Amino acid sequence: MQALDWRWRPKIPNLGASLKSPNRLFLMPAAEALINAPEFTVTELSSALKRTVEDAYGHVRVRGEITGFRGAHSSGHCYFALKDDGAKIEAVIWKFAHARMRFKPQEGLEVIATGKLTTYPGSSKYQIVIEALEPAGIGAxxxxxxxxxxxxxxxxxxxxxxxxxxxxxxxxxxxxxxxxxxxxxxxxxxxxxxxxxxxxxxxxxxxxxxxxxxxxxxxxxxxxxxxxxxxxxxxxxxxxxxxxxxxxxxxxxxxxxxxxxxxxxxxxxxxxxxxxxxxxxxxxxxxxxxxxxxxxxxxxxVRSELFVELESLARRTMTCWQRGQEFRRNELRAAARALPAATELLAIPRQRLDRAASSLPRGLKANTHAHFRRFAGASARLTVRVLRGQLTQAKHRLTVSGERMTHSARTLLRNRRDRFAGLEVRLKASKLANAQAQRQRIARERERVARLAERARRALVTVTQRLQARVAHSGQLLGALSYRSVLARGFALVRDEQGHPLHAAASIGPGARLDLEFSDGRVAATADGDRPAVARPVKPAVSEPKPAAPKRVIKPVGQGSLF
Structure with a gap:
């Protein structure tokens, strides 16, 4: 028997007169439904999807980050994608829209794009044709x-x-x-x-x-x-x-x-x-x-370029030096040819020297005679009477200068003595005032030190009390959090031979050596391996009714709080 496929089928064109009523419940096999489905070409299907997307959305505003932008294409159009944390959509900006945009797209920039949503049948993907672009998130x-x-x-x-x-x-x-x-x-x-x-x-x-x-x-x-x-x-x-x-x-x-x-x-x-x-x-x-x-x-x-330039400059320098040397050599040769002979240059100086040598004896005699006349006149003016007068004037000037020097020394000594006396009086007064100020300052500092010492003592006592209270609180908290307080309430801690704590009975084998720790000490124990099965009670065939025994209410024993 062929299985039937019960499905809700909308109206499908070109299927026959029996399927003309929309929203009818059809009873048809699954294979027959696939055979009767309409056929579309790829172009027809892409066009239908394009019209559906464009009619459903129209103009949209999309916020995302530009990725894959490498500048405008040679045709002037721009192709890139907009992405966020979860998805990505392809985008395109036509040449004329890109030319009139005030804000141009840039790689990695978060933008708000306004445009039409459409599809690109050539690669079976949807995209947005951007008409306006503005920065998003970076405006502030x-x-x-x-x-x-x-x-x-x-x-x-x-x-x-x-x-x-x-x-x-x-x-x-x-x-x-x-x-x-x-x-x-x-x-x-x-x-x-x-x-x-x-x-x-x-x-x-x-x-x-x-x-x-x-x-x-x-x-x-x-x-x-x-x-x-x-x-x-x-x-x-x-x-x-x-x-x-x-x-x-x-x-x-x-x-x-x-x-x-x-x-x-x-x-x-x-x-x-x-x-x-x-x-x-x-x-x-x-x-x-x-x-x-x-x-x-x-x-x-660039180091290699510097080497080339340095070699070029060295060659140019050597060439310039060689040319300069050659030029100076030529100038020297020309100057040597133009110079007169040594005999011609020394002829006139030699003649002047001979004339001066011939007139030298006469000049020496005339000079000696002039000096003799000048010395003779000076000796005539140096008599004993003139010398005594000059000595008398010198003694008088010396006496006057000595008296003036003595008077000046006494006056200067008297002025210095008066000045030092005044300075001594001022110094004594300053010493007394300074000593009084220092005594007052020492008294103020002593009072300040006493106040600070009292404050330090009170602060030390306060800090010591706080630390003692904190240590006592920590000790209470430590005692409350310790597992030994749990043992003191009647519990026991079970460990294996290696000292590891055991948390479940399934982890204990028969005959295992155990260590039980109580609040007052430890006890060694051995696990019992015999665990008899619990027999189920057999109900009698005919049982007499018995009076119902009062139910015993067992109150759960609370474990208590560790804190």
């Missing part, structure tokens, strides 16, 4: 970022005049980033390729709670390193992080990080996120790099 952050940017700009932290020049070839480079990410490996790899330098890494968190404080502390820590210390002070700093959403990069927009970058005395490069990611430290840093790899390229030149 963006407003806060703009407000903070205006505030810091008003303070002059973004001025180009305060930014420092990067060193051409730093000896030590400090990097502030996460030690577990790919950023530090990219920086080290690029430095190794271009010009190997010593790198100091200060590991920090680059997102999440406390990351901003760690980044600011790392920047200040590098600046606090002394010159010539055990840890060398970096010549250049790089603050780096990979790409992410605005929430992920928010640590680099914190005011504490921006001010730490502004206060850095070491030139600093900001390499946070990708080229499209903007943070506040990009404006205050001495240089902004689009990526961490680009920051490493800015930090050092």
């Amino acid at each position: 952050l963006m407003a806060l970022m703009e407000e903070r940017k205006k505030k810091l700009a008003a303070e002059g932290l973004f001025d180009e005049a305060r930014k420092q020049l990067l060193p051409w070839l730093p000896e030590v480079i400090g990097v502030v980033t996460s030690p577990t990410g790919a950023v530090i490996r990219d920086i080290l790899h690029r430095l190794e390729d271009r010009f190997p330098r010593r790198v100091l890494v200060w590991p920090v968190k680059v997102q999440g709670d406390g990351s901003a404080e760690q980044i600011a502390a790392a920047i200040r820590g590098f600046n606090a390193l002394p010159q010539g210390g055990r840890i060398p002070r970096p010549d250049l700093l790089i603050v780096a992080r990979g790409g992410g959403s605005l929430e992920d990069l928010w640590s680099f927009n914190e005011e504490i990080v921006v001010r730490a970058v502004a206060q850095s005395m070491i030139p600093l490069i900001s390499a946070v996120g990708h080229e499209t990611d903007i943070t506040l430290i990009d404006f205050v840093a001495d240089k902004r790099a689009p990526t961490p790899t680009a920051a490493a390229e800015m930090a050092v030149p």
Whole structure:
């Protein structure tokens, strides 16, 4: 007998006159139902689903995070997906809609998309055609970022005049980033390729709670390193992080990080996120790099190129030197040909020398005669009378000077004596006043020490009482929580031969050695292996009615609380 399939069948077109009534209960076999189902082509089915989805939803607003966005297609259209914690939906923005959008899509950004829900028959999936796009979740952050940017700009932290020049070839480079990410490996790899330098890494968190404080502390820590210390002070700093959403990069927009970058005395490069990611430290840093790899390229030149340039400069220097030497050699030869002979140069000086030699004896005689006349006149003026007069005037000037010096010494001594007497009086008065002030101060301090000693004594007594009460309470709590208090109420603790406590009778074998612990001591015991079966009572065939015995009410014995 063929099994029948009872199902509720709606009206299906093109099935026959007997099935024209909608919502009829049909009695048909399952195989016949499958044979009578209508056939659709793939295109017809996809079109029907497309119309159903578009008619049922129309325009919708969807909130999610942009993922898979790699920029506009060569045709101008944009293809990506919106996702949240549980699902993902494909999205498309046509060229004309993308051109008039004020807010452009970005990878990792949470947005609210407005558009029409439709399907794409080519891959049998549904998608949303976005007509408008606005940020979601970051609106407050963006407003806060703009407000903070205006505030810091008003303070002059973004001025180009305060930014420092990067060193051409730093000896030590400090990097502030996460030690577990790919950023530090990219920086080290690029430095190794271009010009190997010593790198100091200060590991920090680059997102999440406390990351901003760690980044600011790392920047200040590098600046606090002394010159010539055990840890060398970096010549250049790089603050780096990979790409992410605005929430992920928010640590680099914190005011504490921006001010730490502004206060850095070491030139600093900001390499946070990708080229499209903007943070506040990009404006205050001495240089902004689009990526961490680009920051490493800015930090050092290419070593091989420097070698080539150095060799070129050496060759040019040698060529210039050789040309200069050749030019000076030619000039020397030309000057040597133009110079006159030595005899011609010395002819006139030799003639002047001969004339001076011939006139020298006459000049010596005339000079001797002039000096003799001058000495003779001076000796005529030096008589005994003149010398005595000069000695008398000198003695008179000496006597007058001695009297004036004696009078001045006495006056100065008298003034000094009066001054010292006044100073002595003032010193005695100051000593008395100082001694009185010190005695008063000592008395005040003695009173203060006595008050503090009394307060300390009272505080010590109070603390001792509190600690004693706390110890007593802890002892009571310990006694209440101890299993020995349970044993004191009549219970026993059963242990096996190894001293492990037993919790069930099934874990005890026949003849097992047991240790029973009571409140007043321990007792050894042996488990009884004979457990006779309990016989069921046999009901008599004819039993006389017996008076019902009063039921005995057994009151459960409470175990009590351990606390």
